[in-house]
Amino acid sequence: MGKRDNIYKTGFRSHTCGQLSKSDTDIEVSLCGWVHGYRNLGGLLFIDIRDRWGITQVVFDPNDVGDDCMEKARILRYEFSIRVTGKVRPRPEGMANKSNPTGDIEIAAQTVEILNKSVTPPFLVEDETTASDELRLKYRYLDLRRPFLKNKLEVRHKATIAVREYLNSRGFVEIETPLLMRSTPEGARDYIVPSREHKGKFYALPQSPQLFKQILMVSGFDRYFQLARCLRDEDLRADRQPEHTQIDMEMSYVTVDDIFEIVENMMSHLFKSVLGDDIAFPFERLSYREVMDRYGIDKPDLRFGLEIIDLGDVLATTEFRIFSETLKKCGVVRGIKYPGGAGLSRKQIDNLTEIVKEAGAKGLAYIARTEEGVRSSVAKNLSKAELNGIYETTGLEIGDILFIVADEWKTACDCLGILRKELGKSLRDEFKTKWAFLWVEDFPLFEYKKDTGRFDAMHNIVSSPFKKDSELLDSGFESELKPDDPNHPWARIRANQYDLVLNGVEIASGGIRIHDRAVQEKVLKVLGIDAQRAEKMFGFLLNALEYGAPPHGGIAPGFDRIVALMTDSDSLRDVIAFPKTTAAQSLMDGSPAEVDQNQLTELGIRIEGNEE
RNA sequence: GGGGUCGUAGUUCAGUUUGGUUAGAACGUCUGCCUGUCACGCAGAAGGCCGCGAGUUCGAGUCUCGUCGACCCCGCCA
Numbered sequence: 001m002g003k004r005d006n007i008y009k010t011g012f013r014s015h016t017c018g019q020l021s022k023s024d025t026d027i028e029v030s031l032c033g034w035v036h037g038y039r040n041l042g043g044l045l046f047i048d049i050r051d052r053w054g055i056t057q058v059v060f061d062p063n064d065v066g067d068d069c070m071e072k073a074r075i076l077r078y079e080f081s082i083r084v085t086g087k088v089r090p091r092p093e094g095m096a097n098k099s100n101p102t103g104d105i106e107i108a109a110q111t112v113e114i115l116n117k118s119v120t121p122p123f124l125v126e127d128e129t130t131a132s133d134e135l136r137l138k139y140r141y142l143d144l145r146r147p148f149l150k151n152k153l154e155v156r157h158k159a160t161i162a163v164r165e166y167l168n169s170r171g172f173v174e175i176e177t178p179l180l181m182r183s184t185p186e187g188a189r190d191y192i193v194p195s196r197e198h199k200g201k202f203y204a205l206p207q208s209p210q211l212f213k214q215i216l217m218v219s220g221f222d223r224y225f226q227l228a229r230c231l232r233d234e235d236l237r238a239d240r241q242p243e244h245t246q247i248d249m250e251m252s253y254v255t256v257d258d259i260f261e262i263v264e265n266m267m268s269h270l271f272k273s274v275l276g277d278d279i280a281f282p283f284e285r286l287s288y289r290e291v292m293d294r295y296g297i298d299k300p301d302l303r304f305g306l307e308i309i310d311l312g313d314v315l316a317t318t319e320f321r322i323f324s325e326t327l328k329k330c331g332v333v334r335g336i337k338y339p340g341g342a343g344l345s346r347k348q349i350d351n352l353t354e355i356v357k358e359a360g361a362k363g364l365a366y367i368a369r370t371e372e373g374v375r376s377s378v379a380k381n382l383s384k385a386e387l388n389g390i391y392e393t394t395g396l397e398i399g400d401i402l403f404i405v406a407d408e409w410k411t412a413c414d415c416l417g418i419l420r421k422e423l424g425k426s427l428r429d430e431f432k433t434k435w436a437f438l439w440v441e442d443f444p445l446f447e448y449k450k451d452t453g454r455f456d457a458m459h460n461i462v463s464s465p466f467k468k469d470s471e472l473l474d475s476g477f478e479s480e481l482k483p484d485d486p487n488h489p490w491a492r493i494r495a496n497q498y499d500l501v502l503n504g505v506e507i508a509s510g511g512i513r514i515h516d517r518a519v520q521e522k523v524l525k526v527l528g529i530d531a532q533r534a535e536k537m538f539g540f541l542l543n544a545l546e547y548g549a550p551p552h553g554g555i556a557p558g559f560d561r562i563v564a565l566m567t568d569s570d571s572l573r574d575v576i577a578f579p580k581t582t583a584a585q586s587l588m589d590g591s592p593a594e595v596d597q598n599q600l601t602e603l604g605i606r607i608e609g610n611e612e
Numbered sequence: 613g614g615g616g617u618c619g620u621a622g623u624u625c626a627g628u629u630u631g632g633u634u635a636g637a638a639c640g641u642c643u644g645c646c647u648g649u650c651a652c653g654c655a656g657a658a659g660g661c662c663g664c665g666a667g668u669u670c671g672a673g674u675c676u677c678g679u680c681g682a683c684c685c686c687g688c689c690a
Contacts, residue, residue: 097650124639130623189688238685556690
């Protein structure tokens with residue numbers, strides 16, 4: 001067989017339903033697809049036939065075709081799978097349908113063949129569906145026929161191709177790591193798979209290929225990647241599924257700058273080849289501390305401003321107790337100026353206050369400058385000089401409003417971060433760029449957790465400490481300071497750890513890893529994992545590090561989230577072919593489900609309450 | 613684990629505030645008519661365990677409790 005001029009031609013069809021135009025006039029074609037619509041005018045009968053590529057109108061004219069063909073055409077209903085043969089012809093003058101790319105032609109039918117009937121579908125296959133999520137998930141195969149979802153999965157496909165193209169061009173090797181591995185109780189809850197050969201023992205499904213990719217570095221692959229499935233048995237959200245895909249990458253002999261350069265180029269290639277968008281790089285880089293101070297959140301949306309302004313200096317000597325007490329206790333008084341917001345209603349301000357309170361604030365102060373003067377919850381407690389100082393520091397003009405939060409640093413950050421996000425929603429039309437990438441780096445290695453009374457890894461237990469901070473690791477063991485003291489040595493250690501943020505969404509996380517067994521053991525010890533447990537859980541990694549493990553690092557961009565951003569999807573479900581509900585069920589195949597008793601017996605598993 | 617919203621024809625919803633004859637609409641389905649429609653049109657018909665289970669009441673779609681399911685959020689999770 002020679003080269004095909006039409007790659008879509010098969011034994012069933014000559015063309016797709018999105019392919020024909022006026023230049024094909026008079027050629028004999030055969031199309032296959034689903035009945036998208038039917039309009040029986042008594043004599044003439046129109047059928048819209050749909051496949052992955054488009055919709056084409058077919059006309060059955062009783063003057064042109066026999067009674068048996070008309071009879072067959074009359075029983076066609078939504079979603080019947082049919083094959084039509086006929087001749088392409090331009091539509092009569094003024095009859096073109098401009099909303100359809102094939103709308104200026106139609107097929108004058110000669111024959112129609114019903115390949116398969118359809119029962120009445122529970123919802124119509126059209127982009128503007130009113131069907132509920134539940135119904136759509138149960139009949140996912142019908143939902144996926146909608147161009148709305150089909151297009152997103154096609155974007156996803158293009159994105160995988162772009163990623164593979166780019167990484168291949170930079171010498172990466174794609175390697176599959178196991179789906180069945182040992183459970184590591186750190187981090188998220190594992191999905192567990194019972195072993196039949198070894199009753200009472202279990203595999204775990206990977207939360208990420210983290211340990212394997214590090215071992216691949218020890219194995220000398222130097223540049224590895226994988227579009228890796230990762231599974232977590234945790235509660236779900238609109239942006240969280242039990243299984244997700246990440247572009248898992250790891251490299252040897254690299255610095256943070258090397259990794260950033262590769263990821264920036266990869267993103268640029270990805271967005272250019274899939275969407276045609278030009279991405280400017282290098283991306284902006286901010287430290288964790290700075291990003292928190294300026295935006296109140298470690299994944300800020302930089303498409304708009306609304307930066308946090310510190311009012312500590314202006315209010316240093318204020319007699320207003322709420323502010324002065326906070327400052328005395330090493331807290332902060334900070335605000336966000338919302339230009340043009342002086343006209344916000346009492347109710348709108350109350351709503352914002354409610355949102356901020358949920359994040360832990362005790363209240364939300366505001367100062368609005370209007371033509372008439374000042375409308376404010378706190379101005380009466382402030383001196384003229386202080387008020388003027390605030391105007392000067394913040395550049396508060398008439399017509400603007402300033403929101404102020406006074407609290408300990410972290411709480412103030414959280415509250416203002418949420419407030420900023422909320423206010424930002426109204427600025428959609430004024431966004432500076434379509435895509436705002438940001439590197440956030442210099443994260444603390446550890447984070448003190450009040451509930452467990454212990455330090456926890458802020459990101460990842462394998463992230464390496466800054467070289468200049470590494471003696472803090474040792475001194476922490478002897479420190480007199482209480483662990484919740486922000487000056488505790490362990491709290492001061494910064495990590496070679498970075499996140500990539502896009503439009504306020506964390507799309508990647510990575511780090512330079514520990515390649516020295518002793519350091520790794522110390523970090524595990526801080527986390528409360530003694531040598532014995534470490535050996536049991538991570539012994540294979542610790543051992544591997546002893547054989548000349550190269551310095552290495554990597555990153556794992558979340559593929560679903562990136563595709564969701566590229567396709568402007570509210571829910572991750574829209575970019576996953578067969579997603580789970582928030583209760584981690586698949587409504588289509590009905591999983592999870594019971595298994596046969598003999599399967600359980602083979603595994604040596606008895607279900608509580610099922611005993612005979 | 614906690615909070616919120618929702619659950620009524622095949623579908624999307626109204627009806628629930630204030631319990632009271634035969635539970636409505638639209639789309640879809642079915643029947644008939646209709647030769648340029650593309651949300652075709654016109655006439656008619658069928659279609660309901662009001663999620664499920666208890667309770668209150670003379671009487672429950674409507675009130676109470678429980679339960680199941682979907683979605684959103686917190687906790688959890690990177």
